Amino acid sequence: xxxxxxLYQAFVxxxxxxxxxxIAKRLGLGSVLGYLIAGAVIGPFALGLMGDSxxxxxxxxxxxGVVMMLFVIGLELEPARLWRLRLPxxxxxxxxxxxxALAAGGVxxxxxxxxxxxxxxxxxxxxxxxxxxxxxxGEKGWTNxxxxxxxFAALLFQDIxxxxxxxxxPLLATVTPPQGATAHEATVTLVSGLPxxxxxLIVLGAMVGVAVGGRFLVRPAFRAIAKTRLREVFTAAALLxxxxxxxxxxxxxxxxxxxxxxxxxxxxGSEYRHELEGDIAPFKGLLLGLFFIxxxxxxxxxxxxxQPLLILALVALLVIVKLVVLLLLxxxxxMPLNQNFMFSFALAQGGEFAFVLFSxxxxxxxxxxxxxxxxxxxxxxxxxxxxxxxxxxxxxxxPRFVSKRNEHRAADTPDDHNTVIIAGYGRFGQIVGxxxxxxxxxxxxxxxxxxxxxxxxxxxxxxxxxxASRLDLLTAAGANQAKVLVLALDSPQKNIEVVHTxxxxxxxxxxxxxxxxxxxAYDLLDAGVxxxxxxxxxxxxxxxxxxxxxxxxxxxxxxxxxxxxxRHDESALRELAELRRSSDEKAYFSAARERSQMMSKVxxxxxxxxxxxxxxxxxxxxxxxxxPS
Amino acid sequence: xxxxxxxAHPASHRSRLNxxxxxxxxxxxxxxxxxxxxxxxxxxxxVRREQALLLEHDTIVLQHPFYWYxxxxxxxxxxxxxxxxxxxxxxxxxxxxxxxWLTAVTTGGPEGAYQAEGLNRFTMRQLxxxxxxxxxxxxxxxxxxxxxxxxxxxxxxxxxxxxxxxRQRLSSLLEGEQPATWARTSNEQR
Numbered sequence: 138x139x140x141x142x143x144l145y146q147a148f149v150x151x152x153x154x155x156x157x158x159x160i161a162k163r164l165g166l167g168s169v170l171g172y173l174i175a176g177a178v179i180g181p182f183a184l185g186l187m188g189d190s191x192x193x194x195x196x197x198x199x200x201x202g203v204v205m206m207l208f209v210i211g212l213e214l215e216p217a218r219l220w221r222l223r224l225p226x227x228x229x230x231x232x233x234x235x236x237x238a239l240a241a242g243g244v245x246x247x248x249x250x251x252x253x254x255x256x257x258x259x260x261x262x263x264x265x266x267x268x269x270x271x272x273x274x275g276e277k278g279w280t281n282x283x284x285x286x287x288x289f290a291a292l293l294f295q296d297i298x299x300x301x302x303x304x305x306x307p308l309l310a311t312v313t314p315p316q317g318a319t320a321h322e323a324t325v326t327l328v329s330g331l332p333x334x335x336x337x338l339i340v341l342g343a344m345v346g347v348a349v350g351g352r353f354l355v356r357p358a359f360r361a362i363a364k365t366r367l368r369e370v371f372t373a374a375a376l377l378x379x380x381x382x383x384x385x386x387x388x389x390x391x392x393x394x395x396x397x398x399x400x401x402x403x404x405x406g407s408e409y410r411h412e413l414e415g416d417i418a419p420f421k422g423l424l425l426g427l428f429f430i431x432x433x434x435x436x437x438x439x440x441x442x443x444q445p446l447l448i449l450a451l452v453a454l455l456v457i458v459k460l461v462v463l464l465l466l467x468x469x470x471x472m473p474l475n476q477n478f479m480f481s482f483a484l485a486q487g488g489e490f491a492f493v494l495f496s497x498x499x500x501x502x503x504x505x506x507x508x509x510x511x512x513x514x515x516x517x518x519x520x521x522x523x524x525x526x527x528x529x530x531x532x533x534x535x536p537r538f539v540s541k542r543n544e545h546r547a548a549d550t551p552d553d554h555n556t557v558i559i560a561g562y563g564r565f566g567q568i569v570g571x572x573x574x575x576x577x578x579x580x581x582x583x584x585x586x587x588x589x590x591x592x593x594x595x596x597x598x599x600x601x602x603x604x605a606s607r608l609d610l611l612t613a614a615g616a617n618q619a620k621v622l623v624l625a626l627d628s629p630q631k632n633i634e635v636v637h638t639x640x641x642x643x644x645x646x647x648x649x650x651x652x653x654x655x656x657x658a659y660d661l662l663d664a665g666v667x668x669x670x671x672x673x674x675x676x677x678x679x680x681x682x683x684x685x686x687x688x689x690x691x692x693x694x695x696x697x698x699x700x701x702x703x704r705h706d707e708s709a710l711r712e713l714a715e716l717r718r719s720s721d722e723k724a725y726f727s728a729a730r731e732r733s734q735m736m737s738k739v740x741x742x743x744x745x746x747x748x749x750x751x752x753x754x755x756x757x758x759x760x761x762x763x764x765p766s
Numbered sequence: 767x768x769x770x771x772x773x774a775h776p777a778s779h780r781s782r783l784n785x786x787x788x789x790x791x792x793x794x795x796x797x798x799x800x801x802x803x804x805x806x807x808x809x810x811x812x813v814r815r816e817q818a819l820l821l822e823h824d825t826i827v828l829q830h831p832f833y834w835y836x837x838x839x840x841x842x843x844x845x846x847x848x849x850x851x852x853x854x855x856x857x858x859x860x861x862x863x864x865x866x867w868l869t870a871v872t873t874g875g876p877e878g879a880y881q882a883e884g885l886n887r888f889t890m891r892q893l894x895x896x897x898x899x900x901x902x903x904x905x906x907x908x909x910x911x912x913x914x915x916x917x918x919x920x921x922x923x924x925x926x927x928x929x930x931x932x933r934q935r936l937s938s939l940l941e942g943e944q945p946a947t948w949a950r951t952s953n954e955q956r
Binding site for chain 2: 701763
């Protein structure tokens, strides 16, 4: 069989992931470690299943995982929130890179490297793995803690600083580059032939282009696509956006991930944010998984076997130096101890940029292969160890802070997840939403009609476009944090779908349902939604009350008559729902047949309760006979 | 012995004293708290349900703030509808006979305001007469009421002391205390 066949490679990658990731997750090690182990197993140093090219074609796709992850991270960071992060990004991030580079460089000099080589090594070691850290923090739900936010800020600064580091590294060259390597490595871009100032201008132009284009081109385009109601075209457009930005960034020599992040931030305020997030998420997750497999596969076990002590010492030094610097920084920036530990343990590993920078350094004659080789392995091993470090933090350190944890959580920057999600914002959902908002409670709204979304947003409502029965969209809308989910969709089937999804994945959510009529009310009760209302019932009662008044009932008398009837009907509704559940009527009759059957039962119940409709309140008949005249 | 607390406060979320008093006794064994404004926000009181509840208990506590020298509107509605002629009083109206009635009332004004020479010109004894007589007509011994004055000005310590006293009072009622009904002093004759 042709080992380089794309399908074959995809098969091997997916099989390894499908088998090993659930096992790792089950053992409490997290998915990232599962992928890394899967990579090591199928890699050239173990089973060697990845084909002659070492899985290059699949790896090519996999890099998009990191790009998409930053796009999604950007989507969750509105510009205003990003602005609030400026201090952690510049302060924590900047100091982290500088101090780690100095410390790691110092250690490198102790190993006998010259100043230039030591500087290069220090800068490269200062990078951490955005992919591993963000994935692990997200999986554990720590992204919005103080430690998590600071870790993110530091990673963001690192991603930005790669650009000047790439420019700066060639200046450190001390040895003659190996033959032919330069021509092979240097990528040809639009800007490579231009002078420095022109390059800078083009880079800035590209960033501004992404920002302006995102706002004035992409948003209307998405609006138009959403109107076609073709979901796959929307997905295609989302992918097109990410890939297009990657190509543009390649052309101007910027990091793809940074470009995607920028595009994400620009679209963060848009109504299609949750839909985009939901569309990209499966691709992101899968490609990121492939990326981790690639990292696992790249661990050079031959080198480890040849120099186990050296590699061990390098890994230990790398992790310890980074840990010490990070803990120190946490102290300087006054993070609570628990958060400081989380922040430091999260970032104490080498990053994927190190691979790029090491290979660039060898090809440009900054580092010799003898220096870079073991370091590349050490970085890969430290990345593989990183999820284990987080597990160690979670099991050994965090429990000591449990009582304090809640205080810290209260101080977290509030994210924009509301406690109420309203699915469907048509005639019904709107009234619920307006009532809540009149009482100071804002809701996250999911609406599948793009015209409606536009209209509502124009009036300042927080409305997102999307189909609420999708798990990814509910997750993106904050179903994990919300308390209440109001099911106000027009389609009863869709409402029930959402109930099933929510019951399965968000059991803590209190569900409240809109029912079209009785049958739909029964269905909601059967699905376990106790808080439900028939959409026409209350308004029909009120109109009926007006009729009673026209016929001579006093206002209060009519009001009480309605109250008594409402109570009777609601208890009859629940009894009939129970009856229907225990019999097989649902299965026997068509909906229309059931409706007429049901109506005669309702009328029967009305007759049986006839006596109860009489209101005996303030009846003085019995008194009259007793009072002496 | 079992005890039913009928709690009536239309803005319980604003209450400091009443809510605290209620919390203090809610966990006592054989005490059932029945929050009327929670049960009947629309004033549609289910009379038969309320009557059944009364029959299940032998001491009835009506806990409420003192509004215009009387009970909050929903508790008055409750009295009008639940304490029916022929059931609670009048011919054949013996359902509640012998059950004990305790009014636990809170007032905004200090004790001194409820005197002949005070702002309110009448004593609590006099002002509570309609309620006392309601109990009387139902054949229910009207126990020495649990009164907390000066609700708005109560210090945290005084609040805690009062809450403890309330708990103590209900506990001893549960243990079968047979207190005399509200004794009259000579200058309080009708």
